[in-house]
Amino acid sequence: MSETVTTSETAGTGGHGATIELENLTKRYPGSSGPSVDNVSMEIRAGETVVFVGPSGCGKSTTLKMINRLIEPTGGRIRIGGEDVTDMDPVKLRRRIGYAIQSSGLFPHMTVAQNIALVPRMTGWPAGRVKARVEEMLDLVGLDPGEFHDRYPRQLSGGQQQRVGVARALAADPPVLLMDEPFGAVDPITRDHLQDELIRLQHELHRTIVFVTHDFDEAIKLGDRIAVLRERSHIAQFDTPEAILTNPADDFVSGFVGAGAALKRLNLTRVRNVEITDYPTVAVDDPLQEIFNKLRSSGTNEILLLDKLRRPYKWLRRGDLMRARGSLARAGTLVSDTVTRDATLRDALEAVLTDNAGRVAVTGRRGEYEGVVDMETLMNSVRELLEADRLEAAEARAELEAARTDRTHAEQEGDDRTGGKSGEVRA
Numbered sequence: 001m002s003e004t005v006t007t008s009e010t011a012g013t014g015g016h017g018a019t020i021e022l023e024n025l026t027k028r029y030p031g032s033s034g035p036s037v038d039n040v041s042m043e044i045r046a047g048e049t050v051v052f053v054g055p056s057g058c059g060k061s062t063t064l065k066m067i068n069r070l071i072e073p074t075g076g077r078i079r080i081g082g083e084d085v086t087d088m089d090p091v092k093l094r095r096r097i098g099y100a101i102q103s104s105g106l107f108p109h110m111t112v113a114q115n116i117a118l119v120p121r122m123t124g125w126p127a128g129r130v131k132a133r134v135e136e137m138l139d140l141v142g143l144d145p146g147e148f149h150d151r152y153p154r155q156l157s158g159g160q161q162q163r164v165g166v167a168r169a170l171a172a173d174p175p176v177l178l179m180d181e182p183f184g185a186v187d188p189i190t191r192d193h194l195q196d197e198l199i200r201l202q203h204e205l206h207r208t209i210v211f212v213t214h215d216f217d218e219a220i221k222l223g224d225r226i227a228v229l230r231e232r233s234h235i236a237q238f239d240t241p242e243a244i245l246t247n248p249a250d251d252f253v254s255g256f257v258g259a260g261a262a263l264k265r266l267n268l269t270r271v272r273n274v275e276i277t278d279y280p281t282v283a284v285d286d287p288l289q290e291i292f293n294k295l296r297s298s299g300t301n302e303i304l305l306l307d308k309l310r311r312p313y314k315w316l317r318r319g320d321l322m323r324a325r326g327s328l329a330r331a332g333t334l335v336s337d338t339v340t341r342d343a344t345l346r347d348a349l350e351a352v353l354t355d356n357a358g359r360v361a362v363t364g365r366r367g368e369y370e371g372v373v374d375m376e377t378l379m380n381s382v383r384e385l386l387e388a389d390r391l392e393a394a395e396a397r398a399e400l401e402a403a404r405t406d407r408t409h410a411e412q413e414g415d416d417r418t419g420g421k422s423g424e425v426r427a
């Protein structure tokens with residue numbers, strides 16, 4: 001397949017995304033009075049994540065499923081990597097496009113490994129390569145191959161099933177990944193973690209991802225660009241999250257952005273962008289006296305206890321140790337929430353507030369301790385973000401004002417060129 005790479009970032013970086021072009025794409029379901037998707041045209045760049053967001057029934061899923069032809073368009077063209085795929089064999093097409101859905105879509109009678117191996121096997125990969133790929137994919141989505149390889153989907157949590165679903169969608173190395181509300185059915189904390197994982201994956205893989213959600217916060221967090229869709233998949237605005245938050249195109253988009261745009265901005269900054277501090281830690285196997293000494297010499301009134309896999313386990317304060325009487329079994333406060341470096345400041349803030357102690361532990365891809373972010377760092381970042389927003393909004397207002405004044409002058413002067421001028425001003 002020939003691939004057209006349109007963005008300089010993806011060219012030559014080993015990224016394998018492909019462009020997706022939709023041209024006047026239309027779907028009219030039999031028996032419906034009008035089209036459900038009406039003449040949609042858009043270009044999605046190679047290696048970017050585009051999120052379709054919009055109210056229920058506006059045609060997000062139908063548009064997405066036309067890209068891999070699970071739904072056949074009634075009009076228009078689809079090009080992937082520059083190649084017109086509108087009429088190609090849909091089964092062949094689907095082997096080149098990963099697809100992840102809400103219920104994970106795993107086959108219940110197949111093991112995790114068999115599920116992941118499915119498409120590479122159908123595509124005719126040699127057995128050895130398929131086997132290696134399964135291990136690689138499990139590792140990629142943060143599941144220990146030794147532990148999960150032979151399990152059946154029913155033996156997994158909802159979040160683990162979604163991870164396997166993503167591993168399966170990516171197994172045959174497709175340039176394009178379509179995701180239809182993949183995290184819609186899991187609890188909010190698991191959803192946050194799955195979103196973080198997807199961001200990390202995308203940093204490594206540079207696929208072209210089209211992601212459907214009706215959760216605007218999720219769209220802000222994941223999208224390089226967001227397409228806000230209204231009825232019949234008409235595009236209300238297609239732009240970066242920053243642009244949509246600071247300059248919504250019309251009332252429909254503003255309504256969708258909703259209240260608290262400033263707080264939503266917190267979704268655009270990652271934990272990796274703020275200062276992560278090192279914190280005194282001890283391990284569960286350390287002798288109590290050593291833990292005590294470390295806490296005393298640390299200058300903090302708290303220390304973080306890590307479990308055998310170096311994952312944050314408990315916060316221990318001085319008083320906890322006094323009461324421990326030789327055993328840490330019941331001492332301290334269990335760590336209730338952690339964030340990764342890909343989490344947003346909003347996630348971190350939520351975790352800090354939930355934990356009620358002014359800090360949250362940052363962990364790596366297997367949950368191992370990496371550092372701590374505290375309330376003060378978060379508050380400073382929030383202040384900076386809000387200040388930047390205020391400046392930007394003031395600039396946009398000033399520009400608008402200047403444009404309006406220009407137009408009024410031109411009109412007052414009865415200038416022949418008024419039409420042309422106001423056209424320029426509006427543009």
Ligand SMILES: Nc1ncnc2c1ncn2[C@@H]1O[C@H](COP(=O)(O)OP(=O)(O)OP(=O)(O)O)[C@@H](O)[C@H]1O
Pocket residue numbers: 029030032036054055056057058059060061062063214
């Ligand atoms: N098989 C079908 N036959 C007839 N109409 C359909 C069919 N599938 C979807 N529709 C209609 O097409 C429109 C768009 O549906 P679609 O599922 O694409 O919307 P959506 O934006 O993904 O909605 P949601 O967020 O609720 O999943 C809706 O009005 C729906 O009723």
